[in-house]
Amino acid sequence: MKKLTYQIKKRTSLLSLIGSLLFSFTAFAADVTIEQGYIRATIPGTNVSSAYMEIKNTTNEDIVLIGATSKVSDRIEIHEHVMSGEMMRMQQREALTIAANDQVVLQPSGYHLMIFNLAEPLKVNDNVELTLQFSNKRDISISLPVQSIKRKKQKETAHHHHH
DSSP states (O other): OHHHHHHHHHHHHHHHHHHHHHHHHHHHHHHEEEEEEEEEOOOTTOOOEEEEEEEEEOSSSOEEEEEEEBTTBSEEEEEEEEEETTEEEEEEESOEEEOTTEEEEEOTTSBEEEEESOSSOOOTTOEEEEEEEETTSOEEEEEEEEEOHHHHHHHHHHSOOOO
């Protein structure tokens, strides 16, 4: 009888641990929202694309995006466009901080995720699973639609955001 009691207690504590981990993940996911996300369709003959989104942080602490992973690529990097003299050029960033109670917009000609080494072309209306990795060891998995470069450019000029 003692053995049975021990096993039940052990299971109960494991279940409560799992429950608290799930709750803390849900709480984090609710405090960080991803909106307006999409990935550009690949240009024929290339194996790269880029992902864009708004990352909103409603917590009272800064969060830091340190990377992303996906089954469609073995290499996803955080990038930004910067002016270098008269030229706009792209450079890799190690991380991207989203301040407490603020947001960061990943958009063309700004911050974005570069997706390299695509195994297959990304076509309009596909959906791509991405996992965003944060420095506090919390990951957020999202599904982003693939959109046409031409169609998105028209939208962007109509809704241009500065941040």
